[in-house]
Amino acid sequence: MKFFLTMIFILTMLVPTTVQTVELDSDNDGLSDDEEMKYYTDFLNSDTDGDGFFDGEEVKNGYSPLAGNEVKMSQHDLDTDGLNDWVEGWFGSDRGNVDTDGDGVDDYREVMRGYSPTDASNTKRFKREIQIDLTYQHLYYIVDRKLKMFDFPVSTGNPWTPTPPGEYEILEKIPVKRYVAADYDLPNVKWNMKFIAKGGYYIHGSYWHNLYGKSTASHGCVNMRTEDAGVLYEYVDEGMKVSVVGKTPKGRVVGS
Ligand SMILES: [Ca+2]
Ligand SMILES: [Ca+2]
Ligand SMILES: [Ca+2]
Ligand SMILES: [Ca+2]
Incomplete structure (x- = not known):
């Protein structure tokens, strides 16, 4: 019996006592x-x-x-x-x-660039994606699923040549490109990011209008101010997700 009680005593001593930690708030302002x-x-x-x-x-x-x-x-x-x-x-x-x-x-x-700023080994990565909103004619650069790190006004495809909604990815980055078709010839277009292979849809800088965020303007590509496209281009990698959401405004102008 004595041995038994001694064992209980020893076991009790081994169980850690709960330590109540009270965070010190010296100036009592609600922040420890x-x-x-x-x-x-x-x-x-x-x-x-x-x-x-x-x-x-x-x-x-x-x-x-x-x-x-x-x-x-x-x-x-x-x-x-x-x-x-x-x-x-x-x-x-x-x-x-x-x-x-x-x-x-x-x-x-x-x-x-999708790396953790608190992890020097850089093994932890955050998701990044580009979202193009046809309804509002804006492009967002989203990090870690929620954070809109960029919000740029854009002009997408006109109602008769719309940018097709869907899920895509960046296929290729080309610094300078010339766009030629029967009814246009646009040389020295900067910061081109291809995201649909069939038909050749790009996000790119443009210097021939200033309708960004207000109206559609293109044959299906996503037009941006050249300086905005340059900033985006720096952080975009091939394989990055691109989602095109919303609806092309019927009368070109946002809200129409
Ligand atoms: Ca204050
Ligand atoms: Ca305090
Ligand atoms: Ca760092
Ligand atoms: Ca800071």
């Missing part, structure tokens, strides 16, 4: 001291930016605790690396360091 480090706020000042709202309250409602009144996290970029403070939170990167994982590539560039 640890969290204040992540937001670069003052852990001894409940209202770091002095706009009348507590740091914790601002963060909870999506506002920047650093940038004064009415500035959202998504409108503030502490380290000016191109990823706003909200997106840095999404990826868990350091809001005050342009190269969180120290692999020599900026957080922004990593995210835009």
Whole structure:
């Protein structure tokens, strides 16, 4: 019996006791001291930016605790690396360091190319896709399924030569191309990204109109401002998914 009780005693000693961790919030503003480090706020000042709202309250409602009144996290970029403070939170990167994982590539560039900004081994990848919205005549560059990292106005195919809705992928990238048909000859067209083989449908820069985001304009290709196409071209890889959604406006103009 004595042996038995001793065994129970020893076993009881081996069971770990639950440790209650209380996160320290020195200035009692709703953000723990640890969290204040992540937001670069003052852990001894409940209202770091002095706009009348507590740091914790601002963060909870999506506002920047650093940038004064009415500035959202998504409108503030502490380290000016191109990823706003909200997106840095999404990826868990350091809001005050342009190269969180120290692999020599900026957080922004990593995210835009589908790499994790917090993983120097670069084994973790994020999905990227291009979505072309015929209804609104816009093109989105989407990272990690949800984040619209780019939103460019475009002009897709006219109602009589529409860009066909569907799921495609980038087949080829060509820096400069000449488009020739019976009724047009367009040389020096920059930043061409082929996405439908049959018929030769491309996303490309265009210099002969300024209807982007307002009206359709093409024989089926997706026209962009040349500078926008150049920015997109930099991050697009062959094999990247392209989805064409929505409906071509019946009367060319958005909303018609
Ligand atoms: Ca605090
Ligand atoms: Ca504040
Ligand atoms: Ca940033
Ligand atoms: Ca990096």
